[in-house]
Structure formats: structure tokens, C-alpha cells
Amino acid sequence: MLLFRSEDDVRAWCEQRRTTPGAIFDLARLWHLARTWYDDRLDLNWRRRTIPERQAILDAVGLDGPFWRLTIP
């Protein structure tokens, strides 16, 4: 996951690599995701979240659609 100056830069970067852009979104949404995804990492009894738990976080941040599915339907 990289930070670009603009969407034009993302497209140019992908063209140079002969690949199509993945998902592009703004920093406010990433900040929301950053605040929730790792919030239990300093708990002694941390465990890896299940796929449904992780999917729920992505959904709550508004990252929905096929790109954000953790499992293939």
C-alpha cells in the first residue's frame, strides 16, 4: 500500500508496470482503517482476527466490493 501525489501518478505508475490500478481512495478512509485494524496488538491475549471479523472492519470503513472481499464467493 503506497501513497501517491495524485490519481494520475497512480495510473502512470501502473502503466509503467503494465498492470491495472487496484483500489484508490483518500487518506481519511485509510486513517479510519489504521485506527481499527491493529487496535488490539498490544493486548497480551491478542489473537489473529478471523476472516469474518476482518471483513467486518473493512465493511465498517466503507471498503466494500469484490476488491475488498477476503474470500472468493
Added chain:
Amino acid sequence: MIRDAEVRLWIYQHFVDIGRAPAPIEIAARFRLTPTEVELILRRLQSEADALVLIPGSPYIWMAEPFSAVPTSFLVRSGDREWWGNCIWDALAILALLRIDGSVSTACPQSGQALHLTVTKQSLVHAPWVVHFAVPARDWWRDIGFT
């Protein structure tokens, strides 16, 4: 009996306090374990708990998400403390996890322009730049280094 969870948390606290991963020998000294015992714990934390990533072919820690043990393009600063994030998501997550204000310094991979983010009062100061996820979510852990 040292629980893997205690070692995992100590590794994280080491990242938080010092900004780098502990070497296996440091973990061994802290918990009075042999290097072999430490390596077994680290391998369990990687393969069973999915709690960290080791440098391939070694017992050395590469990532304990969101922290990176090696320098990356995502430098996180708060006061005189510094950490490396594995990606822009992880870099912001370090400030969020520690509930501190600070900054993330990176650069646009295409233009080379320096991009500097600031978190103040646990809010991200607006910046117009965009995040690009190249890998679909279902493939994130297939090659975590690439992701």
C-alpha cells in the same frame, strides 16, 4: 513456562520503546531461554499464531505488523522517537496504536515528491494525496512482503 503470548507482547513493547525488533539473543536473555527455544517460539508465532514474519531462512524478525524491523519508505516520528512502517497503512497505524501524535514521511513512487503526513490530537491533518492498494484483499497474506 514462558507463554508465546508473553514473548509476542514483549517483542511489540520492544518495538514501541526502542523502535526496532529484538534479536533472538535479546529475547533469550530476557526470558532465560536458550536460542533454540527462542527460535521455536518465534517460528510458532509466525506459522501458528500468524503474529509476526521472520526474515526468510532466519530466526530474525522482519515484521510485527504494523512495525517493520528493517528500514522502509515509511518513516514514522513522534518527538525524538522513530519507527518504520511496512506500508502507508501500517505507518499511520503505528501512531494510532500508540495513541500519539506524530508524522509519517514517505514519497510518491511515481513523481518522487516528498509526502509528509501529520497526526495532531489523534486526528489526521488533511492532505490531498491518494492511497493505492495494488493487491486485492483476499491475496494480502499470500506474499505479505510484496503486499
